[in-house]
Structures are given as structure tokens and as C-alpha cells.
Amino acid sequence: MQALTNRSKVVSDKKMTFMERIYIPAILKGMSITIRHFFRKKISINYPEQTREFSKVYRGQHVLKRDDEGRERCTACGLCAVACPAEAITMIAGERKPGEENLYREEKYAEVYTINMLRCIFCGDCEDACPKEAIFLTDRIVVSQYERSSFIYGKDILVEPLDQSLRIDISARQTEKVLNFKQDKRFAHNK
Amino acid sequence: MSLVKVTIDQIEVEVEAGTTILNAARIIGGGVVPPAMCYYSKLEGSGGKCRTCLVKVAQGSAKDPRPMPKLVPSCRTLVQDGMVVQNITSPEVMEARKAITEFLLINHPLDCPVCDQAGECHLQDLSYDHGLADTQTVEDRRTFAPIDIGDKIKLHMNRCILCYRCVMVADQLTDQRVHGVLGRGDHCEISTHILKAVDNDFSGNMIDVCPVGALTDKTFRFKSRVWFTKPFDAHRECTKCSGKVVLWKKGDEILRVTGRKNKYGELEEFICNDCRFEHKEPNDWQIEGPRKIERHSVIGQNHYEKL
Numbered sequence: 001m002q003a004l005t006n007r008s009k010v011v012s013d014k015k016m017t018f019m020e021r022i023y024i025p026a027i028l029k030g031m032s033i034t035i036r037h038f039f040r041k042k043i044s045i046n047y048p049e050q051t052r053e054f055s056k057v058y059r060g061q062h063v064l065k066r067d068d069e070g071r072e073r074c075t076a077c078g079l080c081a082v083a084c085p086a087e088a089i090t091m092i093a094g095e096r097k098p099g100e101e102n103l104y105r106e107e108k109y110a111e112v113y114t115i116n117m118l119r120c121i122f123c124g125d126c127e128d129a130c131p132k133e134a135i136f137l138t139d140r141i142v143v144s145q146y147e148r149s150s151f152i153y154g155k156d157i158l159v160e161p162l163d164q165s166l167r168i169d170i171s172a173r174q175t176e177k178v179l180n181f182k183q184d185k186r187f188a189h190n191k
Numbered sequence: 192m193s194l195v196k197v198t199i200d201q202i203e204v205e206v207e208a209g210t211t212i213l214n215a216a217r218i219i220g221g222g223v224v225p226p227a228m229c230y231y232s233k234l235e236g237s238g239g240k241c242r243t244c245l246v247k248v249a250q251g252s253a254k255d256p257r258p259m260p261k262l263v264p265s266c267r268t269l270v271q272d273g274m275v276v277q278n279i280t281s282p283e284v285m286e287a288r289k290a291i292t293e294f295l296l297i298n299h300p301l302d303c304p305v306c307d308q309a310g311e312c313h314l315q316d317l318s319y320d321h322g323l324a325d326t327q328t329v330e331d332r333r334t335f336a337p338i339d340i341g342d343k344i345k346l347h348m349n350r351c352i353l354c355y356r357c358v359m360v361a362d363q364l365t366d367q368r369v370h371g372v373l374g375r376g377d378h379c380e381i382s383t384h385i386l387k388a389v390d391n392d393f394s395g396n397m398i399d400v401c402p403v404g405a406l407t408d409k410t411f412r413f414k415s416r417v418w419f420t421k422p423f424d425a426h427r428e429c430t431k432c433s434g435k436v437v438l439w440k441k442g443d444e445i446l447r448v449t450g451r452k453n454k455y456g457e458l459e460e461f462i463c464n465d466c467r468f469e470h471k472e473p474n475d476w477q478i479e480g481p482r483k484i485e486r487h488s489v490i491g492q493n494h495y496e497k498l
Contacts, residue, residue: 075305082489106302
């Protein structure tokens, strides 16, 4: 059979020489390789004390934004769910009752909104599809968990806090370039 | 019956005298069929209101080959022998259709994410094909609060394009019409007489004939977007109507029952309110099989089986 690489060696059971039999040169050779690695530049970092620099458009954990008056923007239109290639998003819509105008922006809202973080591939298509600027991917990392069920994120995790100071900043993702791109995209179907 | 020869977008077709241009185009089928928002073949007297079906008549007839001076509504204009019609081949028609679309959208709210009709809305299709992403008007849109007409139908007057189809359904299908168009011109409004409930056995067909989301099913209100439901042809024994319907299912749950629509969005048969609103148990229906959905429709999205 033809060898796949030229690195393969034919194994033989020929008798070892004296130098080979005392093993010391081989051990030293191995140790020198190991010790050389101690002085190399480290490629790992001490997370979480240290964190890597994130790209401005890093796509991490999602956030469901509120508007300036603290009302939820999401109207459960289902476009994120239909755009999702991994089918990670599900939602159940509810009708806003009189008196809830300060909670939800539109007459329909998402009663249940879940993203299965194990299915999500963080492609950002949901963000692109959203007509209400409600869902964004942020630079937050989805934390590891012990159970699979805890990766199904509901509205309690996804919706940003009402408190103005605790809002999730997504301005880095809304640069002029991005907004212009979205502006162009609006006309894409109107050739 | 005498046959007349008519050419639509360079395709020649022989139709019976007295056919409208729109129906002649539908005999040819495909891309030459003008869109229609108000014309409904099963409703007498419908058409001529929305102007989306405007076409150019380049030659009136074989006897009088002069072109017609203005664009004509194809749903109301009868064919004549030797008539030459231009639809998608005429830039003038396409320009006019674009303008008509903009007109229809002047008062139409941008609430497709909320509207239950989204995904099967004719105005959405029309504006996608011809519409502009921007509007030139700066005036406020006219707004109305949503009204319940009857306990099963919700009227969003904001979305209405005044096609009069629902009024004709009530006139021609039911024995007592209790709703109509109030006001004139810009103040036109579909309404019932002092919120009188519409409760006739066939009143639910208003929902199906409505080309936009102005009349929607209250039992389906905000339950699901249409593209998350799967349509199935089904039937049941019904004393009032044919009982042939489309079930819109999510899992085993029947979320909505509608009539069967053909490729022009017109009901094949009108169904009664009993079938539409009262029978939502799987045992009530004999399922015939999945409903064929047009390939380009969003309803077929994410359905990998051959619908």
C-alpha cells in the first residue's frame, strides 16, 4: 500500500544499541522539548481575570431592547424565528390589555420568547430580520451551565433591565456604516 | 357564443365575447395576469375600485384600431375582437401601478409585524412587487380604534383599502346586511350600524375576501403567524355549506379554519360560520392532505416536505 505521508516509518524489532538501551539521551531529548515550551509566549489567558479584546461586532448573547420609555420593543412578529437557520427561537404572542401601554410598545407583544442557546449559531440573522430594532446580539458571553435545560433562555434573561443605568449598550453595533447598510438593504427587493 | 381574439402582452388568446380583459389574462395565466385588490370573480359588481389592474389598450379592436386614450381597469373593460392589450410589457402601466400602490399605502399603517394577515396579504405582495420603501406624504395617516363587529370578527379600519368586497359578501351571500361604507371620499369608513353585531351564518367569509388585514378572525387573533402554521385540506359533513375547508394547524392544534382559496386568492367555495369558528377539534374533520402552497409564499418557509 502506498503511504499517505512521508512521515511514516517502517516498524522493525531490531535489537537496540547500548545508547538506546540506557534511555537517557531519549529522555533528555524529550525533556528539552518540554522545557523549551516553558519559555515560549503563553497562548492562554487567565480568564475571567483577564479578557480578550472583543471585536466591535462580536456576536454573543442576545438582548431584547426596550425603547426610551422602557416599553418592550418586540412585537412577536416572528421574523427572527423564520430567519433563524438553527430554528432556535420560539415565541407566543399576547395581546396588550388596556393599561399596559407603558410595558409594551405595540398592541401585540411576546408573552413567551425563548432562544435555545444550544441551538443558536450566533449568525445574527435575527438581528437583521428584526423590523422593530428589538433584538440585538451583544458582546456578552453565554455562560456555561451544568444542565441543558438552563440554556433555554426566556424573557427573564433576554429582556434588558428597566433601570436606565443597567441597559445594555448596543451603540457599537449601530455605527453609521451599519445603519447605512440597513438603509441600502431596505431597497434590495425593489430592483 | 361568439369567440373574439385578443392579444395580451403579445400572447394571443380566444375568449368568449363579454369576457373582461382581466379574465382573458387569467385564461393565459402566469405573469401577464394583472393584480386585483378589489375584483372578486364570485361577487357580482366587484371591481373598478382599487385601480391596481390598470392596463394599456394599444389597439381598441380590429374595426377601430385606435388606442384607448387612458389606461383602463382590466376587471371592468370587456374585450373586443382584435384588441391588443399591454400589461407588463408597457412601462406606462408599471409606472401607474407603482403610483397606485403608493396611493393604497397612503393611509395603510406599517403594522405588518402586528397584523394577522401578514404572509397572506395581497397588499403586502403588491407593495413588495411594485411598492416603494419610502412614502412621499408627510401628513398623518388617518387612524381608527379597532372595533369588534360581532364576537368573532375584528375590524381594523386603519388597514382597510375600501375594496367593498366585504360589503358585497354581506349583500349577496347573507339575507340581511348590517354593515356598509359610511362617509364619503377621504372619510369613507367600513362600519356597522352603531356597532350592531354581524351575526349571519356566512358573515365569516368577509374575513377571507378581505385582501388586507382589516377584517380578521378573532378566534385566531395573535395566536400564531401564518407561516408557523401548516395548512391541510379537510372536510366535514355540514348542512349549511360544502364543508370543504383549509385547516391551519400547529402541531395537533387547529388554530384557524378558512375557505379554500385559488391562486388568485379567491375562495373556491364560501363556508359557514359553524365550520369556520365552532369546529376546532381534530375529530371534527376528515383530513385530505397537505394544502399546496405556492413556492414563493412565506407560508412554505421552513417546510422541507413538498407542500
